[in-house]
Structure formats: C-alpha cells, structure tokens
Amino acid sequence: MVGLVPIRIVVAGGNYAGLSAVKALYSTLLAPSADTSTDIASLASLAGLERPVEITLVDRRDGFVHFIGMTRGLTEPEYGAKLWTPYAEVAWLQHPSIKIHQASVTKITNTHVHTQTTADKTKVILPFDFLVICLGEGRFAPIGTAATSKSQFVEQINKTFGEIQAARSVAVVGGGAVGIEMAADVKCDFPEKQVTLVHSRPLLLPGPFKDEFRGIVSDILRKDIGVKLSLANRVIAQSPRSPDMNEGSDDPELVSSTATGAKLTLSNGSHLSADYVIRCLGTRRKLAGLVDLADKSIFDKTGIRVKDTMQVDASGLDNIYACGDICSRDTVKLAGVAMYGGYIAGRNIARCILYGSETQLEMGQKYSSKIMLLMGKDHFAMQIADEIWDTERTRQFATPDMGLDSCVRALALNCYPEYEPLEPIIPTEI
Ligand SMILES: Cc1cc2nc3c(=O)[nH]c(=O)nc-3n(C[C@H](O)[C@H](O)[C@H](O)COP(=O)(O)OP(=O)(O)OC[C@H]3O[C@@H](n4cnc5c(N)ncnc54)[C@H](O)[C@@H]3O)c2cc1C
Incomplete structure (x- = not known):
C-alpha cells in the first residue's frame, strides 16, 4: 500500500x-x-x-x-x-x-x-x-457559538450566565423552539426574574404544528412556569442594538444576539425595557x-x-x-x-x-415532523406527526x-464503534 x-x-x-x-x-x-x-x-x-x-x-x-x-x-x-x-x-x-x-x-x-x-x-x-x-x-451567539475550543466555550458560557444572573428582567425575542426553551430555562432557574417572550405572531412556534399544540405550550409557559408572553408583537426597534442587527458577518455564530439594558419598541406601540435581551431569531x-x-x-x-x-x-x-x-x-x-x-x-x-x-x-x-420541547426540567410537550403528547407522556423521553x-x-464519543460488515445490496426486480 x-x-x-x-x-x-x-x-x-x-x-x-x-x-x-x-x-x-x-x-x-x-x-x-x-x-x-x-x-x-x-x-x-x-x-x-x-x-x-x-x-x-x-x-x-x-x-x-x-x-x-x-x-x-x-x-x-x-x-x-x-x-x-x-x-x-x-x-x-x-x-x-x-x-x-x-x-x-x-x-x-x-x-x-x-x-x-x-x-x-x-x-x-x-x-x-x-x-x-x-x-x-448558523445561529447567532450565544446559542450558536463562536468558540473554537472548549476553554473558550466555557468562558463564553460563564460570561452569558453572569449577564443573565445579573439581570432582573430578561426579554427573549423570538418564540420558535429555541426562544421557548431559552425563556423557560431562564425562568425555571431564576424564578425571581421577570422573563418576557416576545413573538411576532399571535401563536408561538412557527412550523408544521397544530394550533392546539401551540396553545398547550403557551399555557405551560404562562401558567406553569410564569413566563410573560407578548404575542403578535414585532420588535421594531431596539436600543442599544444587538450586533446582529447591523449588516454583520456572513457567519452568524461570530456575532452576538444579546444586549444589556435595552429598550424594545414593539409593533403595538408599547415599549419593553429589559436588563438583558436574547434574540432567538432562527438560523442563517x-x-x-x-x-x-x-x-x-x-x-x-x-x-x-x-x-x-x-x-x-x-x-x-x-x-x-x-x-x-x-x-x-x-x-x-x-x-x-x-x-x-x-x-x-x-x-x-x-x-x-x-x-x-x-x-x-x-x-x-x-x-x-416531530418536536419535543424541554421547558425547564419539569415541563415538556411533544408533537409527533399529528399526535400531541402532554407533559406526563413526554416525560419518559425527556432525560435530565x-x-x-x-x-x-x-456518536460513540466515549467508546469504539463496532465493526459493521457491509454486504452488497442485491437489486430487487420490480
Ligand atoms: C437550543 C437548541 C435546541 C435544540 N433542540 C433539539 C432537540 O431537542 N432535538 C433535536 O433533534 N434537535 C434539536 N436542535 C437542533 C439540532 O441541534 C440540529 O438539528 C443539529 O445541530 C444539526 O446538526 P448538523 O450536524 O447538521 O449541524 P450542526 O450541529 O450545526 O454542526 C455543523 C458543524 O459545522 C461546523 N461549521 C459550520 N460552518 C463551518 C465552516 N464554514 N467551516 C468549518 N466548520 C463549519 C460547525 O462548527 C459545526 O460543528 C436544537 C438546536 C438548538 C440550537
């Protein structure tokens, strides 16, 4: 050879x-x-x-x-x-x-x-x-990460954690799956903080899901966890602006989507002030x-x-x-x-x-299509194709x-994968 x-x-x-x-x-x-x-x-x-x-x-x-x-x-x-x-x-x-x-x-x-x-x-x-x-x-940081090594990653996580910890009020912008989980995790880990999830449409969670499922998720967030929902409300201005609101880089992971001490102007004419803003606006x-x-x-x-x-x-x-x-x-x-x-x-x-x-x-x-939402450690919801699973049924699949x-x-990150012999596939005649 x-x-x-x-x-x-x-x-x-x-x-x-x-x-x-x-x-x-x-x-x-x-x-x-x-x-x-x-x-x-x-x-x-x-x-x-x-x-x-x-x-x-x-x-x-x-x-x-x-x-x-x-x-x-x-x-x-x-x-x-x-x-x-x-x-x-x-x-x-x-x-x-x-x-x-x-x-x-x-x-x-x-x-x-x-x-x-x-x-x-x-x-x-x-x-x-x-x-x-x-x-x-690509996702904007801190959900996407610009870190190239574990030490940088840990440093960035600690920095974001410190910013969340220091804030009395947190606004999460974007009510897709990531925004929902982000708002839930902040509120569950810091129940004393005011957490608001701002979403441009009347119902959370864009995608191929039932409105009934969206309603269940909203109820869990609002009633069980205590996240304030601001629905059908688009953020039309933010001061100070997050870096990703500028023309920005081609690579979203290299730009932060957070801001401290920000004032949001919403499409219904109201304003929302938050000590910390995290924008979870999807991928690019x-x-x-x-x-x-x-x-x-x-x-x-x-x-x-x-x-x-x-x-x-x-x-x-x-x-x-x-x-x-x-x-x-x-x-x-x-x-x-x-x-x-x-x-x-x-x-x-x-x-x-x-x-x-x-x-x-x-x-x-x-x-x-399938989605499982992990909202803090105790609240879950899942929709698989057209079937909606509630918290208790989903819990068995939601590991801590x-x-x-x-x-x-x-991915066998902690062991050796076994040898898998490959036999040729014999074509079947139709
Ligand atoms: C907060 C959150 C929660 C989620 N929850 C779930 C869930 O519950 N269940 C589920 O199934 N999925 C979930 N997802 C989605 C899941 O993470 C993605 O579907 C998955 O990451 C896709 O894997 P991938 O390998 O295609 O891409 P990625 O995981 O994004 O990996 C892409 C890789 O390419 C590298 N890369 C990108 N661009 C370049 C470049 N130009 N040069 C060199 N390297 C580059 C990146 O460093 C990265 O390692 C979640 C995602 C997020 C963000």
Missing part, C-alpha cells in the same frame, strides 16, 4: 451529521472486524481495491457541541461545560486514517474544499474523491456563496436538495453528499435526522469504495441531561 494515492474523503462539519458520517466510515472501513484484524488494507484488497482511505474531518472547532442542551447550558454553566467533547478525547478519531483539520471552510467546489486554518489562518485546499457536506445552519447560512457547486439547481430556500441516498440532487455529483441541517427539508431540522443522514452517507461512501461506484446504495427513510448521554453514545 506504500506510495499509493489514498481515496480521499472529506467531511466538512464535525457535529451531529459529520461525526455520524465519520463514525459510519470508521465502522465499515477501519474498525477491526470481530474475527480477524481486518483493516482497510485487507478489506480493500478483498474488494479488489488497492488504495487505502484517508478521511479528513474539517471543522473550525476542536470538538462536538451538544446544541440541544444549549439553552440550559447558559443558565447552568456546570452542565454547559459538559456540552463540549473535544475530538482529541474521542479514541477512534485518533485512527491514523482519520485526520482532523481545524479550519473554516471558505468554499466548496465540485472537486475541492477550500479552508483557512483556525490557528494561523493558513489557506489549505483539500482535493477529494468523496465529500460529505455537514455544515449545519449563506449557502450559495460557500457551496459553489457547478449545478446551482441543488439549492432551494431551505438548503441543499439531496436524494434519499444523501447524495446531492444533481447529475454528475454522485460523489458529493449532504446531511443534517444544511439539507433542504420540509420537516423540522433535528439532530436525530442529522445523525441518521450522516450514517446513510458514510455507509454509502463505504459501499462505493468496497464495491465500486455502480453498486446499489442505501436509501434513507423519510421522517415525519437533555439527551447528552444518548447523543454521546450514538
């Missing part, structure tokens, strides 16, 4: 989707098999291939961040510190065929990923044979600038269109996959869906490597650590 050019797989973005893709590649191509010490060299030659693989995981951070727990992390910094797992602590990521490239992706073309290293801004261009795009969608990613693939038809307004195989939906780009929040989808974007997409993409790339690019690929299943341990286990 010495001297052979490896098969180069680049995974851009190393969180739920990206780590899941790398884990699937590890399980199928690199993990020792149960009965022999089979590694990629022997697997490749078994499959008639001669080349080893080289997997490069690119992320501007040096670790995994469990975003699901982020709102609680900001109100309980000891828990918050656990949300970051450095890649260096994940044993199987240290495999010699896996390289971690800590860098920002600046451009993706049909053949290369352009990067700039986090440490010294060196520009590095990575050619690839297979690419998995898992860059997610300038996809078309960053992902510069030849076929622009892969983009729609919710992201990159992909096939059920997780390959981008364009002819001639069969070696490029996209998974997670960056994909276009008509259902809610979720960590579970991102991990599943990464799993399918990783296995399909392994299939192509082992059995050739003409081999039959796996098809991912479609998920129905907000899914941290189950995601750590699902």
